[in-house]
Amino acid sequence: MSGHDHHHDHDHSELSETQLRVRALETVLTEKGYVDPAALDLLIETYEKKVGPRNGARVVARAWADPAYRARLFKDATPAIAELGYAGRQGEHIVALENTPKRHNMVVCTLCSCYPWPVLGLPPVWYKSAPYRSRAVADPRGVLADFEVTLPKDTEIRVWDSTAEIRYLVIPMRPAGTDGWSEDKLADLVTRDSMIGTGLPKQPKDLK
Amino acid sequence: MNGGQDLGGTHGHGPVLAELNEPVFHTEWEKRAFALTLAASAPGQWNIDMSRFARENRPPAEYLSMSYYQIWFAALEAMLKERGLISDDEIDAGRSLHPPKPVPRTLSPGDVAQVLYRGGPTERETNTAARFKAGDKVRAKNINPVTHTRLPRYVRGHTGNIERVIGCHVFPDSNALGTGENPQWLYTVRFGGRELWGADTDLTVSVSVDAWEPYLELA
Numbered sequence: 001m002s003g004h005d006h007h008h009d010h011d012h013s014e015l016s017e018t019q020l021r022v023r024a025l026e027t028v029l030t031e032k033g034y035v036d037p038a039a040l041d042l043l044i045e046t047y048e049k050k051v052g053p054r055n056g057a058r059v060v061a062r063a064w065a066d067p068a069y070r071a072r073l074f075k076d077a078t079p080a081i082a083e084l085g086y087a088g089r090q091g092e093h094i095v096a097l098e099n100t101p102k103r104h105n106m107v108v109c110t111l112c113s114c115y116p117w118p119v120l121g122l123p124p125v126w127y128k129s130a131p132y133r134s135r136a137v138a139d140p141r142g143v144l145a146d147f148e149v150t151l152p153k154d155t156e157i158r159v160w161d162s163t164a165e166i167r168y169l170v171i172p173m174r175p176a177g178t179d180g181w182s183e184d185k186l187a188d189l190v191t192r193d194s195m196i197g198t199g200l201p202k203q204p205k206d207l208k
Numbered sequence: 209m210n211g212g213q214d215l216g217g218t219h220g221h222g223p224v225l226a227e228l229n230e231p232v233f234h235t236e237w238e239k240r241a242f243a244l245t246l247a248a249s250a251p252g253q254w255n256i257d258m259s260r261f262a263r264e265n266r267p268p269a270e271y272l273s274m275s276y277y278q279i280w281f282a283a284l285e286a287m288l289k290e291r292g293l294i295s296d297d298e299i300d301a302g303r304s305l306h307p308p309k310p311v312p313r314t315l316s317p318g319d320v321a322q323v324l325y326r327g328g329p330t331e332r333e334t335n336t337a338a339r340f341k342a343g344d345k346v347r348a349k350n351i352n353p354v355t356h357t358r359l360p361r362y363v364r365g366h367t368g369n370i371e372r373v374i375g376c377h378v379f380p381d382s383n384a385l386g387t388g389e390n391p392q393w394l395y396t397v398r399f400g401g402r403e404l405w406g407a408d409t410d411l412t413v414s415v416s417v418d419a420w421e422p423y424l425e426l427a
Contacts, residue, residue, distance in 0.1 A: 035244060138404070164380075
């Protein structure tokens with residue numbers, strides 16, 4: 001057997017071991033009546049199909065389109081976001097952060113993976129990874145470079161480490177050339193990463 | 209604890225690699241481990257701070273070599289065992305071998321949407337006044353508890369400014385130990401990049417943490 005094959009088998013068996021262990025635990029907990037598999041299915045379906053960055057994009061689009069909403073959002077984001085129906089677990093206390101031509105915000109959780117679930121869904125692997133969690137606070141411009149984002153040298157960069165139960169949502173700047181656009185169309189410009197602060201919104205030319 | 213989870217400012221982890229069109233879950237077991245973790249908190253009766261401590265409380269080499277859902281799953285098993293809800297022989301057998309312990313509640317499918325929508329707010333009423341106000345210069349204390357804390361090492365001993373008085377929130381250091389919520393005033397504290405990382409640091413960078421009053425002293 002070549003080294004490569006051996007390595008592959010090794011990975012494969014480790015994966016199967018975790019898979020078997022998770023299955024075993026689910027069976028034990030179900031047989032004991034501690035969990036209901038139908039509730040597990042619903043939890044998975046919620047975060048796979050219903051709760052995701054499209055929610056946050058709708059919040060951003062409304063903030064771009066409606067000055068009164070924007071004011072409410074920056075005054076107290078949790079109720080403003082609940083107006084659109086998004087609330088709850090891992091978004092009990094949300095603060096909206098305003099990007100301006102002079103200031104860029106970036107959000108991290110160096111200690112675990114705190115993330116505003118109701119508006120962004122579950123975090124991507126990179127957000128939970130050691131490279132992001134270690135460098136976002138010490139070298140945010142370097143992290144932005146990993147995302148192929150370059151900001152002007154004099155732009156202030158504010159990093160927010162989510163060490164408590166406050167969850168942060170970045171409100172990026174509205175792209176030029178979008179006057180009169182509907183909220184639906186504006187939401188198409190809003191990327192997940194632009195609401196974390198590791199990206200910028202799409203430009204009108206990026207939409208087909 | 210000064211464990212593998214406290215990553216801010218550590219080196220050698222390489223570049224941030226984002227996956228294009230990343231799925232919400234990468235494997236079937238990740239889905240089940242995630243959902244089991246959420247659902248088992250109803251019979252388990254642990255709080256979020258106990259969960260976080262169960263995840264971080266392992267050798268740093270182990271923490272850094274596990275995927276995030278592997279860490280979640282290991283913590284879930286550990287907490288269930290600690291509370292006597294399951295035992296090792298049952299995991300090995302893949303079936304229940306002992307009578308279930310009575311539990312105060314479980315998560316039924318009909319409750320899922322409501323439980324998620326309600327979440328777990330951590331703000332609490334208080335009769336005490338906040339010790340600090342916006343603009344105050346404060347120092348993050350040099351504390352090194354072996355138990356759970358949310359004051360990362362990279363700010364300890366450094367001075368910053370109170371940016372916002374957030375409110376009175378459940379104190380994780382107590383809550384993780386099961387000694388009560390012990391609510392404390394919570395603040396956003398902003399530190400200059402040079403204060404944290406030295407004179408070579410880009411002047412445009414600042415970093416904030418959300419810090420409870422017991423973590424802070426006037427500077």
